[in-house]
Amino acid sequence: MNVQRHSRWVAGGLIVAMTVCVGVLLRASGLDVASALEALARGSFGSWYSIGSGTLVRATPLILTGLAVAVAFRAGVFNIGAEGQFLIGAAGGTAIALVFSSLPSIVLVPGILIVGAVVGSLWAWIAAVLRARFHVLEVISTIMLNFIAAYVVSYLVRGPMQEPTHIYPQTASISAAARLPRFGVTTRLHLGFAIGVAACFVSWWAIRYTAGGFRLRAAGANPDAARSAGQIDVGRVATRAFLVSGALAGIAGAIEVCGVTYALYENISPGYGYTAIAVALLARLNAGAVVGTGILFGALEAGATSMQRDAGVPSVVVSMVEAGIILALVVADRARIRPDAMTG
């Protein structure tokens, strides 16, 4: 079929068609598309404030969770669980921040981030064990763990970790010492963004130039060849990729608490872990490129917030755009996104 030979054109056509559909849909609902787009642009790149305090703040969790997804997918591990690992990382980080609130910042903040990474990694480890020992498809197990993580957070913020007055379903605010420093008094942009960018470049280097990175790529590209020709323990590589992926998503959760929300509550993630899949795929699973695609989706989400506020367009419209981008990319490079690893 020649649709397959001209997949790039089909992909381009799809993006155009999806955009038109969304526009028509909004128009039919009686909304002003032009002012919605204007609000989108204003909220994402309209001013230095919206770039720094809107787009880049939103991009930070997307860069880290996007990196988490990219690392896992690269190894042939379908970790759809960044959402749950993010939530558990946020919960673990908040717990440390509240318990050790009197420690100096220089000790406390790294401690929070490390604990966030460790608990995120442990949460991913459950799915890793289920995959390695019991051949449970990780797509299903990680999604189940996402739901369980959401209920764990729900329990914590209404039970043992609820703020002292027991009125609101959230924790108390973390102390000033537990907060990540900001890049100036007029901006909401915090050090977490720099950590995310650094994590991307370190990962990019490690995947490209280290022996472990080579094994990761080999196991993902062709597990059978890696096993027989490269003497690579594919199962072990997959488990390690899972743990690193969970750590990255967990640290993203801890950073969100220390840099933005300063407390834990139920809807702390508006689906970062799912948007992360689009971020990683758009970056073609390249760890360095995740910085760019993370910022792009950060802009989209920041813009959507102002679109909802100023033009009355529901911000959830963004997930349609994300779905359109994923579908277009899946068609554009069918062969490259997913080698043939991982079908259980």
Next chain:
Amino acid sequence: MSSPATAFLEATVRTATPLALAALGEVVVERAGILNIGLEGVILVGAFGALVGATHAGIVGGYAAAIGGGIALALLFAAFAVAFRADQIITGTAVTLLAVGLTGTLYRTLYGVAGAALSIPTSGPKPIPWLSSLPVLGIGFFDQPIVTYAAYAFVPVVWWWMFRTHGGLALRAIGEAPSAASAAGIRIDRVRCVAIAFGGAMGGLAGGTLVLAQAGTFAEGMSAGRGFIAIAIVVVGRWNPIGVALAALLFGAASALQFLLQALGLAIPYQLFLALPYVLTLAALAGIAGRVRAPASLAKVEQP
């Protein structure tokens, strides 16, 4: 009249119904070698379709719109997974994401941000004359909405079609060895598309059940992972419609446990009960996987 055991059975069957419907569709899809993770989105679109249909055309219109919406979204999945040979897991994830955005946007624009006040006619229980007076089982199994009886009927019908007809044989042949089936003259792409459409109809019906036979209203994200649980049910039911029905009842019982334990007044956090079906899914998959065999070509992308 309503003893705890009866209430427990009734709640078990009620929660199992949408799961069984969705899983009975998915088992047909998976037997054709296709894994539709987008089932979650299909259920969500079915639920929203039911809301729109029922507000304009009553209960029957609601179910029709639910099925239609489910088929439409499933065919979108088919266009990518079958026609473009795209990766099924990524496509399915995107389809679910699309459904979340689509239903969320339409719900807020059509029904306003509040939206909570709206409620629509629901199809109440219709007792079957003689069977519903059976001791213990009667009320639980035979005093249910009509859609539950439809689910009962689908179990033998799907089983019979799958194992006793040429169409079913072709379906299973595709799932086990697509190239051999193709060589034998079976049009694999066409059969797969029809299977996916059937899965979409059943998933849509499951979503319609949530709105029309249970909640009486729509809420964003109300599918709440049932699509993924239905996929797990297919594994636990060993890709056999009868096994799938039993597995759905097991999951229904796990969800119904919360009503029973709450009635006993135990001081256990309610989130524990809400998380129970998901924990059970993991436990069931760990217990059963490795001892069952999936259709050989499941979720594999063969190059044309």
